[in-house]
Amino acid sequence: MASSAFNSDAPVLAPPTIQLERDRTRQNIPTKKQIVDPFRQGLITQGGVGYTQTVVIRSYEVGADKTATLESILNLLQETALNHVWMSGLLGDGFGATHGMVRNNLIWVVSRMQVQAESYPIWGEVVEIDTWVGASGKNGMRRDWLIRSHVTGHVFARATSTWVMMNKHTRHLSKIPEDVRAEISPWFIGNVAIKEDVPEKIIKLNDSAKYMNSNMKPNRSDLDMNHHVNNVKYVKWMLETIPEQFLEGHQLSSITLEYRRECSSSDIVQSLCEPDEDSVEKDGGINLLRGFNMATEICEGSGLLGSLDTWPLKYTHLLQIKGDNKSEEIVRGRTTWKKKLSILPFSTT
Amino acid sequence: MASSAFNSDAPVLAPPTIQLERDRTRQNIPTKKQIVDPFRQGLITQGGVGYTQTVVIRSYEVGADKTATLESILNLLQETALNHVWMSGLLGDGFGATHGMVRNNLIWVVSRMQVQAESYPIWGEVVEIDTWVGASGKNGMRRDWLIRSHVTGHVFARATSTWVMMNKHTRHLSKIPEDVRAEISPWFIGNVAIKEDVPEKIIKLNDSAKYMNSNMKPNRSDLDMNHHVNNVKYVKWMLETIPEQFLEGHQLSSITLEYRRECSSSDIVQSLCEPDEDSVEKDGGINLLRGFNMATEICEGSGLLGSLDTWPLKYTHLLQIKGDNKSEEIVRGRTTWKKKLSILPFSTT
Numbered sequence: 257m258a259s260s261a262f263n264s265d266a267p268v269l270a271p272p273t274i275q276l277e278r279d280r281t282r283q284n285i286p287t288k289k290q291i292v293d294p295f296r297q298g299l300i301t302q303g304g305v306g307y308t309q310t311v312v313i314r315s316y317e318v319g320a321d322k323t324a325t326l327e328s329i330l331n332l333l334q335e336t337a338l339n340h341v342w343m344s345g346l347l348g349d350g351f352g353a354t355h356g357m358v359r360n361n362l363i364w365v366v367s368r369m370q371v372q373a374e375s376y377p378i379w380g381e382v383v384e385i386d387t388w389v390g391a392s393g394k395n396g397m398r399r400d401w402l403i404r405s406h407v408t409g410h411v412f413a414r415a416t417s418t419w420v421m422m423n424k425h426t427r428h429l430s431k432i433p434e435d436v437r438a439e440i441s442p443w444f445i446g447n448v449a450i451k452e453d454v455p456e457k458i459i460k461l462n463d464s465a466k467y468m469n470s471n472m473k474p475n476r477s478d479l480d481m482n483h484h485v486n487n488v489k490y491v492k493w494m495l496e497t498i499p500e501q502f503l504e505g506h507q508l509s510s511i512t513l514e515y516r517r518e519c520s521s522s523d524i525v526q527s528l529c530e531p532d533e534d535s536v537e538k539d540g541g542i543n544l545l546r547g548f549n550m551a552t553e554i555c556e557g558s559g560l561l562g563s564l565d566t567w568p569l570k571y572t573h574l575l576q577i578k579g580d581n582k583s584e585e586i587v588r589g590r591t592t593w594k595k596k597l598s599i600l601p602f603s604t605t
Numbered sequence: 606m607a608s609s610a611f612n613s614d615a616p617v618l619a620p621p622t623i624q625l626e627r628d629r630t631r632q633n634i635p636t637k638k639q640i641v642d643p644f645r646q647g648l649i650t651q652g653g654v655g656y657t658q659t660v661v662i663r664s665y666e667v668g669a670d671k672t673a674t675l676e677s678i679l680n681l682l683q684e685t686a687l688n689h690v691w692m693s694g695l696l697g698d699g700f701g702a703t704h705g706m707v708r709n710n711l712i713w714v715v716s717r718m719q720v721q722a723e724s725y726p727i728w729g730e731v732v733e734i735d736t737w738v739g740a741s742g743k744n745g746m747r748r749d750w751l752i753r754s755h756v757t758g759h760v761f762a763r764a765t766s767t768w769v770m771m772n773k774h775t776r777h778l779s780k781i782p783e784d785v786r787a788e789i790s791p792w793f794i795g796n797v798a799i800k801e802d803v804p805e806k807i808i809k810l811n812d813s814a815k816y817m818n819s820n821m822k823p824n825r826s827d828l829d830m831n832h833h834v835n836n837v838k839y840v841k842w843m844l845e846t847i848p849e850q851f852l853e854g855h856q857l858s859s860i861t862l863e864y865r866r867e868c869s870s871s872d873i874v875q876s877l878c879e880p881d882e883d884s885v886e887k888d889g890g891i892n893l894l895r896g897f898n899m900a901t902e903i904c905e906g907s908g909l910l911g912s913l914d915t916w917p918l919k920y921t922h923l924l925q926i927k928g929d930n931k932s933e934e935i936v937r938g939r940t941t942w943k944k945k946l947s948i949l950p951f952s953t954t
């Protein structure tokens with residue numbers, strides 16, 4: 257507290273605790289479990305412990321090919337996870353911390369995240385996002401998601417993540433205290449969205465990686481409510497390191513992220529990327545499905561030339577903070593890709 | 606069409622028109638006027654011609670201070686405008702073009718946009734966004750918006766925009782054809798969200814501007830469905846040119862944008878910014894309301910030092926494509942700002 261530094265001419269205003277109460281009123285955070293939230297279009301499901309939210313893919317959540325971007329998908333996963341905690345009546349403050357966690361100065365830290373996308377919803381499509389939690393080892397929590405078509409039930413994407421608790425003052429990882437376990441464990445269920453026998457380990461890249469982007473700095477607008485660089489920004493940095501010509505003609509089919517440390521607004525970040533050279537696509541042919549806008553792309557020398565090449569379909573990634581002597585890992589990643597089956601013949605006006 | 610270039614080994618697939626129909630089914634675009642859309646939480650209002658949508662501010666739509674970012678606001682304006690056209694039964698294809706516009710090869714082009722924000726909704730807050738259209742001169746359309754608190758009706762922000770039609774092949778502006786006028790004019794009403802007697806003209810900056818960012822390039826992810834650089838990206842480029850220390854302690858209270866030409870993915874953009882030196886804030890005092898996190902910020906030498914300075918509160922902006930001989934204007938802008946009244950005492954973990 258630096259109250260002595262305050263200018264005594266400054267208007268007298270509500271202290272932070274009152275401000276906090278006022279904001280909680282505006283946010284309308286429930287103190288008891290809710291079953292339905294008509295505004296968020298959310299519903300408690302799976303015998304009272306899961307959460308399902310209906311979402312329409314918005315015009316700005318899709319990319320040039322009119323399908324939801326990975327960034328939008330990741331944002332929606334975060335949003336539904338927080339809304340699940342919101343509905344549970346357990347939301348204390350901040351990013352999904354329960355009342356017990358707030359009492360114990362604990363916050364959630366994500367250690368691993370995996371998304372598998374078979375296909376992506378399009379602009380205007382109605383989807384259902386299911387999310388639920390389970391135990392992960394003795395002191396972790398697993399959170400899973402399914403993104404389904406509202407009409408057909410077709411599963412667009414599956415995701416799973418692992419979380420541990422950290423003391424926000426000491427920054428040390430923490431066991432789950434008994435009062436917190438009592439809050440959250442009734443919500444745990446065993447179903448998994450992605451079946452993995454042995455999670456694939458991601459190797460650490462070094463400076464000999466084939467692709468590298470350096471000197472990346474977070475913008476003010478990349479910081480989330482916790483003043484940390486947003487998870488989605490990490491993924492953007494990773495994917496921007498893959499050559500443009502590849503990205504044009506391919507869609508991400510899976511991504512795994514292993515988090516090592518936080519990145520703050522003053523860090524200078526380097527993104528490394530290495531293709532698996534033995535993962536080159538079998539079909540190097542030209543893709544008919546790109547539709548009749550292809551003519552334009554040929555003229556611009558992008559799409560067609562790109563799709564004539566053959567590309568590896570698996571990539572390893574590393575984001576690190578480049579220090580003078582040593583670098584510090586932020587996150588390791590692994591992506592797999594497939595050819596885009598279609599680019600919509602949407603007027604390029 | 607470049608069909609002769611297609612590889613005959615490529616799998617035979619649905620031609621673009623069938624693909625388009627399939628997508629329209631997934632999008633479920635109505636062919637008749639709808640009154641209620643339960644998924645988008647939209648409702649036709651104002652005697653059958655306006656549109657109101659209920660929206661909960663999502664966790665990733667807010668910045669570090671927990672209030673909705675200007676980018677999110679602009680995204681929501683676009684979204685509700687398109688949903689209004691969706692509900693009208695007039696949506697043909699693309700970005701809000703009506704059936705008549707599609708027949709006439711016409712697209713909408715925005716010429717001016719103005720947003721006034723008194724305050725910003727916070728994470729989890731339920732807002733209502735009203736939008737409606739009106740005539741603008743003989744061949745233009747005005748679209749207005751109000752963003753209100755669902756609980757109190759308090760107006761957070763007002764916005765207005767002007768649109769004209771362009772032939773997508775010739776790229777020339779067009780009069781409104783009679784069949785298109787017949788479609789859209791029944792939706793016109795006279796109410797205005799922002800009363801302006803004479804719209805302020807924005808002067809053109811030159812290279813002597815105080816702040817300048819050069820060599821800005823759109824990323825693949827900045828392109829919208831029309832393969833153009835998204836409007837929101839323009840605003841980001843403009844605002845990033847204002848010094849960080851100013852942005853930390855101030856919130857945007859109004860922005861006006863005058864669009865001159867489109868920007869494509871290959872353009873290299875320069876952002877110029879000039880403060881009105883006579884618009885320096887009256888109260889240079891330290892802001893008590895920043896709350897008790899201020900101690901940290903003092904240590905980091907950011908917030909406090911920033912708020913001790915006095916800053917101009919009005920800025921003129923220009924985005925241009927820097928050519929060798931001459932530069933081409935993309936958009937002129939004008940922003941006004943006020944001191945942030947509070948930064949929520951949200952745990953910085």
